[in-house]
Amino acid sequence: MSPELYYYHFSRLYQSYPTLCIPDDRVRDWPLMSSPWVPLGTVLLYLGVVSLGPRLMENRAPLRLQSTIVLYNLGLVLMSAYMCYEFLMSSLAGRYSLACQPVDYSNHPNALRMARVCWLYYISKYIELADTVFFILRKKNGQITFLHVYHHATMILNWWLGVAYVAGGQSFFHPLLNTGVHVVMYTYYGLAALGPALQPYLWWKKYLTTLQLTQFVIVMVHTVTNIVVDCSFPKGFNWAVSIYAFTLIALFANFYAKAYSGKPKQQDRKEQYTNGVHVVQNGTSSSVSRKKRRD
Numbered sequence: 001m002s003p004e005l006y007y008y009h010f011s012r013l014y015q016s017y018p019t020l021c022i023p024d025d026r027v028r029d030w031p032l033m034s035s036p037w038v039p040l041g042t043v044l045l046y047l048g049v050v051s052l053g054p055r056l057m058e059n060r061a062p063l064r065l066q067s068t069i070v071l072y073n074l075g076l077v078l079m080s081a082y083m084c085y086e087f088l089m090s091s092l093a094g095r096y097s098l099a100c101q102p103v104d105y106s107n108h109p110n111a112l113r114m115a116r117v118c119w120l121y122y123i124s125k126y127i128e129l130a131d132t133v134f135f136i137l138r139k140k141n142g143q144i145t146f147l148h149v150y151h152h153a154t155m156i157l158n159w160w161l162g163v164a165y166v167a168g169g170q171s172f173f174h175p176l177l178n179t180g181v182h183v184v185m186y187t188y189y190g191l192a193a194l195g196p197a198l199q200p201y202l203w204w205k206k207y208l209t210t211l212q213l214t215q216f217v218i219v220m221v222h223t224v225t226n227i228v229v230d231c232s233f234p235k236g237f238n239w240a241v242s243i244y245a246f247t248l249i250a251l252f253a254n255f256y257a258k259a260y261s262g263k264p265k266q267q268d269r270k271e272q273y274t275n276g277v278h279v280v281q282n283g284t285s286s287s288v289s290r291k292k293r294r295d
Contacts, residue, residue, distance in 0.1 A: 023164045024105060026112065030119055032126070032160075039160040043153045046129055050149055053136035062139035066193060069134060073190030079124060080182035086117035087176040096172060098222065100231035103169035115167040121175045122159035128152060147251045158244065162237075170233050173222050174241065177215045184208060206260055213252050220245040 032038050090113045094104070104111035129152055135143050162171050188208055191198050223242040227235055 024103075024115070024167055026105070026107065026115055027119060027163055027167055030163075032123065033119070033163060036160060036164075039156045042126065042129075043156055046132070046153060047149070049136070050132060050144060053133075054139075054141045054144070057136055057139055063137045065134060065138060066195070069193040070190055072130060072134075073186045073193060076124075076127070076186040077183055077190065079120075079127075080179045080186060083117055083121055083124065084176060084179035084183065086113065086120075087172050087179065090114040090117060091172050091176065098173065099225065100229050100233065101170045101172070102232045103166050103171070111168060114172060115163070118159075118167040118171060118175070119163050121179065122156075122163045125152070125155045125159055128155075147255060150251070151248070154244070158240075166234065166237055170222075170226055170231075170238070174219045177218060181211055181215050184211065209252070209256050209259070213249065213256065216245045216249045216252065220249065 027033050090110060093110045094114065104114070132144060132148065132152060135141065135148075185208060188202065188205065192202055220242055223238045223245065226233065226238045227242065
C-alpha cells in the first residue's frame, strides 16, 4: 500500500476529526517519516532480534561493554535534557494550555520548533532499542521482559502516528514529562554501569521507579481531562494515550510490587540490581558483579 493510500484510509477512519483529514505535510519528508511501514518494519525486525539474538549468543561468551554502555547512557542523558528543554521552551513560547491545546499546523517558527522536537523524540525511540541489543550481547536475557519489549516496540509505532498527525498541541505534555524522567533515569543507569564502587550512592533506585509510575499517572489524568474538555484536539488520540498509559501503570506497578514488596525471590533480588527497560536497564550493580566474580 502506498503512503498516499494509507493516509487516505487513515483519514477516513478519523474523518470525524477535521484536523486528521490529511497528515501533517510539514513532516512527511523528514527522515523515517515517509511511510508507516518504516516503524512497522523496524518493530518486526526488533522482535526478530529479540527472538533470535539470545539463540545466536547461546554458545558465545558475553561481551564486556562497560565503556560503551556508560557513553550510551551519557548520550541519552544529554539528548533527553535537550528535548526536555525544547518541549518546555516551545510550549511556553506558544502559551500552551494544559486543558486544551490544538495542534498548530502552520509554518510559524514556534510551531515548527515543536514539530521538530516531537520528531526528535520519535527518533530517540529507535536509539533506545540498543538497550535490548546490549542485553543480548551481554547475555542478560532475564532482563528482556514483556515490559521491556512491549514498551520499546510500541513507543516507535505510537510516535510515528504522533508526529505524522499531531506534532504539537497537547501531544507535548507526555514527552515533556518523559524526557525529564529520562534525564534522571539514564543518569542512574550510567552510574550503575561504572561498577561496584558507586553502588552505595545508588540507594535512590526505588524512588526512580516511583517517579516513573508517577509520570504515567499524571499523563493519564491529563489525557482524561482533555477528553472531557471540549477541544478541537482529536479525542481519538487522547483515548489512545489514556489506554496506553493505563497499560504502563499496570506493568510498572506489577514490577514495583515484585521488586519492593515483601521478600523477593533469589532471581528477583538479582534483577533489582540490574538495569532493565526503563526500570532496570543496561549496567550491572555491585551485588551482581560480586556474585559473578565468586562464580
